[in-house]
Amino acid sequence: MFRHVGKGVTRLDGDEKVRGITQYADDLPIPDCWYGVVVRSPVMKGRLTSLEFDPAFDFDRVCVVTPGDIPGENVVDMMGRDMPFIAHDRIQYRGEPVALVAAPTRRLAREAAACIRPVIEEEPAIQTIREVVDTYKKSPDRLEKLSGQTIRKGSIEAGFADADIVVEREYWSGHQEQLYIEPQGMVAIPEKDGGVFLQGSLQCPYYVGPELVITLGLPLEKIRVKQSAVGGAFGGKEEFPTLVAGYCALLAMKSGKPVKIIYDRHQDILYTTKRHPSWSRQRTGLKKDGTITAMAVDFILDGGAYTTLSPVVLYRGILHTTLGYRCPHVSVDGHVFRTNTFPNGAFRGFGAPQAIWALESHMDECAEALGMSPVAFRRKNCLHIGDTTGTGQVIEQNMDPPVILERTLEKADFENKRRQSTRGVPVNGVYRGIGLCFFGHGSGFTGDGERRLRSKAALDLEYDDHGKPVVNIRISSTEMGQGTLTIMPQIAADGLRTSMDHVRCPLPDTKFVPDSGPTVASRTAMVVGSTVYGAAELLRHDLEVFASETLFGGARVELDDDRFTSAVTGDSRPFIEVAEAFLKIRGPHRVYNQFKLPDTIKWNQETFEGDSYPSYSWGCNIAEVEIDTLTCELKVRRVTGIFDIGRLINPVLAKGQIEGGLTQALGYAVMEKMNIVDGLYDASRMQTYVIPTALDTPEYDLGFLEYPYTHASPGAKGVGEIPMDGLAPAIANAVKDAMGIRFNSIPITPEMIFEAIRAKESAA
Amino acid sequence: MAARGDPGIIVRTFEDIDCAFPSNLSEALALLGDEATRGKLLAGGTDLMVQWESGSVDMPVRAISVKSLPELLVLKIEGAHVSIGAAVTHWDLRAAPVVRDALPSLAAAAATVGGRQIQMMGTIGGSIANASPAGDLAPALLADDASVVVASAARGERVMTMESFLLGYRKIDLQPDELIVRFEVPVRKEGEKEGFRKLGPRAAQAISKIMGNYRGAIAGDGTVTLFRVALGSVAETAVRLHKVEDAVTGQALNDGLIAEAERIASDSIKPISDIRSTADYRKWVGGRLIRGFLEDLKASPSG
């Protein structure tokens, strides 16, 4: 049935990227372009009383934007609406914009920026999740809450009353930087009609326009947004580009010049979003036979200075704090609190990695408290078909969590290897251990979000630049390295039943593409992919009818394998001939399709009850680790993983996503570390913010199980985020297995291992 | 020239620097000898460009490139030592057979500096003159008992031991009119063993948390006849651990001695905490590296 879906088709954008031809935001040739710079607050918190302009500098040569120059409201129109574009009164984080400057050269812009000084009455600030949690435990009222949400199932009191033992632990995780290769970049070009054209490095073209309407005071039609090639994003170009776009647009509208802002690496690390630091308190009621009777979770995220997207990160987080286990009584309390640091934001996994880090470390702790093996404990409690999740969602036929678990255990030879673990007594100077993590990841927007989103896709049959017929896929989904530009033509060609040669997927431009929603939440292959497939089927139908009427004398015609054939007459014509005839006679043709969430999916956004995701991907990771007693260095030797991400559209790209994501998760687990010093991240360059290299990656032994999404073809679920979810707890569980020591915060560094051994020795 | 409060804004650019390209050592020394033409010495630029860009060091008005001075590119055995020009790159050090055979732990250290691009540009002279305690080459030169040769137009050549050349944090015994010409490193003799170990936050492309080198030898009866050892990133400069050397030299290399050496090493260093590691860990693991070296020496064929 599928000819292209399921094949490891070579990346369509690979050649130009490898050759270095691809133009990124900073490469775009824009005549007479000015450079923008942001003037920032040097303090974390306070009251901004004035701006001092150095009288020695001639400000007539540059364009300066302060709050008074904003045509509309001085607010970033995201959730919460609490963040101004340019601070005018309150300062909430170090680096908050206080003015914008543009000039014909980058140097002049920087010179001008250095001559503007904000005067701020400083106030005491709160910087870290540790401070937040300390206060939360003593006097939570003193914290500023940015968002909150609960989940309730059954009666948590009854659940604990049923329990023989209760296991309670706390788990911490820190900031993580996306570290995409291409830093943030955007250019704004004023248009003759008073509108503005924005082009840059971004994931979600249809976030930018609507979020700028009230600030720029322009109608949505006058804000055109085009994606330039993106050199990596990982969520870092989800909501953040709206800010850079706003800075550029404000400067362009005031100066009348095109204005671009390209961050250098240091600015990019200091002044863009990070993964939210988290704290989880997992409290679990257990029967002696291993049955879970109650799961109570407190889940706190450090939101940074403003709300931005934190509520939705929190929702996804709390929905994954108990996911994967059968439990009649569940109570989850989630909070996002303010700290005076750069607002934290989207990053691959979006709250789930933090939740799963705690949950899966804790499941091992529960097993140990019961004297059970981690495998037996998970076998006893993991969700089977027909079971319900914490929100009451019934696990359906198209997902089978226990099979994933069993297959991975077999593949890694887990039970045998675990018998050779050192359990706290090193052999020949080495601790050796193996650890397990089992997890799911909701595909698409939370709850019925996909119903409200109504994602659209269009296909245009038209002429290409060489006058040849081509089918252009018109979607707002973006390529950022993950393969959208390759899988969409695969899917469309299968919907059309043509060869891939006739199908293209140009970079999105809001002038030409409908809104297919943002490129986030592991939703593109499932939601937009199936919408494109449906559109292709519609186009095929239109072409078959045309061919029949015009070229086959009314006989019924079917398009298959790139040819129109009439079963009645035996006549057959190639696709390209019919497409040419169509264009000549009827002209260009567009078909639309819209994603439909099945009515059976029901969700209560107030109570968080019902079907929290249209579908789930599942995974199991097994990590094998060694700790050298000479140096306390930790080496992850091997990672075995099986993932169910639905139908594989492109197995090569899918494996690339898994290996890359696991390596990012490895960094999260054992390397990537930032502290806040005077309101700034101390690791603010590639020299100090250390991510894994190829030499640090373990041997990966990976496999897939395909349980397709059943509500639409071709049936992909989601692969983008799930590889980020499970490796950190698998490693922590392996370290526990090796050393007998539990680490409850990541990253687990040699320094921490050394301290832990010393503490254990001095206690003994 | 960073804007007040914002470490992200640097105004000046590299194009502002007036750079001279002398064609030999005497031309370079002449430029350096006259205050009117004196400029910042620039070799591979792999430290300087980073420092200028980050604003941690002000960009100079003038620079003098020493990367192609023929006198600074020598790399050959001269009698009992290897002569290594200051502009010899990390790549040359890791690849040249003479270094690999005669000074294997220097070659090993050079092979861990940055990635290939950095190894092709970065020089041994730049690394030593930069005088960062985290520079990976200094412990090898200390453990190998190297000398450094500097020169000026006014006073000609001056020779010092590496140990006396390293004065403190980013401080070396070099006058404003001098530059480093070459290093003279005693060739490893028959029966001498060397080792290098670097601990970084990852397996490659990493600045050291701590690293060290040794050169040693043991007699047939297990007595240590030579042990020189140095560590980096544990003090303001890379340091020789004389107390450890004294404690083991002439002694029988057994488990008790190794434990004693580990303790002395750990006691004799006073590292700091910084973004890469903690003082406590460095102090402990400094001793562990010495243990590793002595175990390595003990396992050597002659031992």
Ligand SMILES: Cc1cc2nc3c(=O)[nH]c(=O)nc-3n(C[C@H](O)[C@H](O)[C@H](O)COP(=O)(O)OP(=O)(O)OC[C@H]3O[C@@H](n4cnc5c(N)ncnc54)[C@H](O)[C@@H]3O)c2cc1C
């Ligand atoms: C990405 C990256 C990774 C790195 N990784 C490592 C690493 O793993 N380990 C490590 O040790 N280093 C590392 N470095 C630092 C650097 O590469 C070395 O210190 C390098 O050897 C410096 O040499 P250079 O020729 O580039 O020096 P330059 O930057 O040109 O100069 C450095 C200093 O030496 C002075 N100088 C240069 N030549 C002479 C001379 N002949 N006489 C007197 N003074 C002189 C200059 O004036 C300057 O003060 C890294 C750097 C980068 C950018």
